[in-house]
Amino acid sequence: MDNQDLLYHYFSNSLTAAQEKVFEDLLENDAEFKAQFLFEQNLKAVIESNEIDTLKAKLQGFEKDLSATQTTRIEHFNTENTKPNPTIFNYKNFAIAASIALLMGWFGYHSFFGTDYSSMYDANFSAYPNTVYTITRGDTENSLEREAFVAYESKDYKTAIEKFDAIPAEATKEYFRFYKAQAYLNVEDTKNAKALFTKVVTENKNFVAESTWYLALISLKEENKTEAKKHLENLVANFDYNKEKAQTLLKELQ
Numbered sequence: 001m002d003n004q005d006l007l008y009h010y011f012s013n014s015l016t017a018a019q020e021k022v023f024e025d026l027l028e029n030d031a032e033f034k035a036q037f038l039f040e041q042n043l044k045a046v047i048e049s050n051e052i053d054t055l056k057a058k059l060q061g062f063e064k065d066l067s068a069t070q071t072t073r074i075e076h077f078n079t080e081n082t083k084p085n086p087t088i089f090n091y092k093n094f095a096i097a098a099s100i101a102l103l104m105g106w107f108g109y110h111s112f113f114g115t116d117y118s119s120m121y122d123a124n125f126s127a128y129p130n131t132v133y134t135i136t137r138g139d140t141e142n143s144l145e146r147e148a149f150v151a152y153e154s155k156d157y158k159t160a161i162e163k164f165d166a167i168p169a170e171a172t173k174e175y176f177r178f179y180k181a182q183a184y185l186n187v188e189d190t191k192n193a194k195a196l197f198t199k200v201v202t203e204n205k206n207f208v209a210e211s212t213w214y215l216a217l218i219s220l221k222e223e224n225k226t227e228a229k230k231h232l233e234n235l236v237a238n239f240d241y242n243k244e245k246a247q248t249l250l251k252e253l254q
Contacts, residue, residue, distance in 0.1 A: 003033055005115060005225070007040055120252060121220045124245060127155075128182050128210060132175045145171070149179075157183040178207040181214070190218050209239035216246070229253055 006023055009015045015023060026033040133149040148163035160183040164176055181196035200211040216231035232246045
């Protein structure tokens, strides 16, 4: 995890115990990291202090105070040979930073402080539709496969998993693995979903691109930027499925 992500998790109160130790060590021993932390802490306080109108009023106040302070300091400097107070320039920089925050908006704030993995995942995830098994009214077939896909289309994913598991090995079809992975992902079981999607990529002929996409999303959910970029780059280089979305995500992960 890089320093920017570490700061993001600090401000979102999601540091693990190990990450918190790293954070504290950096804050104590790394002057550049501490300066960035203080800057972002001040900027966060401005953003959260009130609604945009209030923030605008504060910025106007910053400008007035800054102008008055600079005028006073210049007059004082002309009468007494003293050095300008460096805090004036810090004040100006803070006002500029707050102005930038106003333009960025709340979404920009999250992007600025670190990668918002949760939002990226939520914006890009949707369950893959059933494209392999046709279910029609009046269908008299009573098979485990049909029951599995009826449950899947009804979003009863736990039942779908149970039905897929109950299908005998000799009746197994290649696409079962992909849809079972989908079902696991929809019940927040990323461990089993990842294992099945990986098998699809390495062993199946169909749904390889789609599985690569979902592996990238799982990596985002797990906040693993390196793995997410690897899967997205693979998707862009070798497949057309969700290529534009993958390119957009890669830009956001830079």
